[in-house]
Amino acid sequence: MDKKPTTRKGPHFCSLRYGLALIMHFSNFTMITQRVSLSIAIIAMVNSTQLRGPVNASIEDHWIDTLNNQSSSMKEVSTRASVYQWSPETQGIIFSSISYGIIMTLIPSGYLAGILGAKHMLGAGLLVSSLLTLFTPLAADLGVILVIVIRTVQGMAQGMAWTGQFTIWAKWAPPLERSKLTSIAGSGAAFGSFIILCVGGLISQALGWPFIFYIFGSIGCVCCLLWFTVIYDDPLNHPCISIREKEYIVSSLTQQSSSPRRSVPIKAMVRCLPLWAIFMGFFSHFWLCTIIITYLPTYINTVLHVNIRDSGVLSSLPFIAASSCTILGGQLADFLLSRNLLSLIAVRKLFSSLGLLLPSLCAVALPFVASSYMTTIILLILIPGTSNLCDSGFIINTLDVAPRYASFLMGISRGFGLIAGIISSTTTGFLISQDSESGWRNVFFLSAAVNMFGLIFYFTFGQAKIQDWAKERPLTRL
Incomplete structure (x- = not known):
């Protein structure tokens, strides 16, 4: 085990590296909500098929009563939200397509992030995922094949975003703070899952299922602005970092490699x-x-x-x-x-x-x-x-x-x-x-x-x- 750095810790939770961890937390929050949003929205997207059969008879009665009591504006919103005849098999293909997309880019994006820098690789993945989330309702109207393609490409974009984070932490996280910083960033995924499960159904009920994609896609675009503004691949090049924090991070990583290698020792x-x-x-x-x-x-x-x-x-x-x-x-x-x-x-x-x-x-x-x-x-x-x-x-x-x-x-x-x-x-x-x-x-x-x-x-x-x-x-x- 490498010797621990003897340099005294710099600023702690007020430091820039913890600010980066919070932005990554927000990024992971955004990506998981965009990934899970379809799982919530699809209940309303295929509502006509869901309401068939005696098992859902009471639900259907309740839905009819609710519709009768709604305001005219709410009726107009519900009318604009399309309903699709997607079989359970088709839904399964749609759900799995994003995982196949992630698998396709996990390894190559990780390699390229180590060479080209993770800031642009990760930011591009987040931006593409957010734009495709905004486009999902229109894609659903154009056909299920396009939805599958959208979800696959979105998975590829998120695969780029997930893996690039560890390239950044290899240069930003002092050894004694790695667990802390990566856990702050990674917890965004769990928090995002909680939020989308809680509010996704409410959004669908109040505004219509397309707004699930519009809201969380827009949040992703805002996150991209923060990302490209604040995130840098290396603390040495960050314009806002304090000299004390920069020296602490650099000195704590002196025993580790600071330059990327052009070849990967696969064997x-x-x-x-x-x-x-x-x-x-x-x-x-x-x-x-x-x-x-x-x-x-x-x-x-x-x-x-x-x-x-x-x-x-x-x-x-x-x-x-x-x-x-x-x-x-x-x-x-x-x-x-x-x-x-x-x-x-x-x-x-x-x-x-x-x-x-x-x-x-x-x-x-x-x-x-x-x-x-x-x-x-x-x-x-x-x-x-x-x-x-x-x-x-x-x-x-x-x-x-x-x-x-x-x-x-x-x-x-x-x-x-x-x-x-x-x-x-x-x-x-x-x-x-x-x-x-x-x-x-x-x-x-x-x-x-x-x-x-x-x-x-x-x-x-x-x-x-x-x-x-x-x-x-x-x-x-x-």
């Missing part, structure tokens, strides 16, 4: 077990997290027999815990490091263990407490909350083992996570289609087994020192 990476430990951690983590994000409303509705409106509110609660645990976990990890209470690898393995073991225990317990409403809700809240403790474990471990390739490796890591999400979603749908009760039990048991595999693998091979192939060699300078 060395493939043979590096510490990297594979990170990849397996991502695979395990995303397996269960994707199930919770995708199927949580379904589970609450089918197992707890909660109506749709309450199900949406309950589905948003776990993301409060997730956002809180991300920030608190980062604070605790940096506290343990700054006080020399634990070594860097001990901290990474501790939080990886908590983030994989605790949600597994909660998931295994769920089938046995299904009869208890309150206990089930508590466990469902704890699963994503405790899972996000991994943010201070293997999720930022690439900054320790290969900081100069952090963005490229983060792209690969998230690729493993997205593959796990696709497999776990498909497997979950198959298992619960066979038998609901035993299917959910098998889903949670399988998720716990996958988490335990990832935990054992990371515990065995995980490291926190810079690998030889990732160190700068003085003789390579031309």
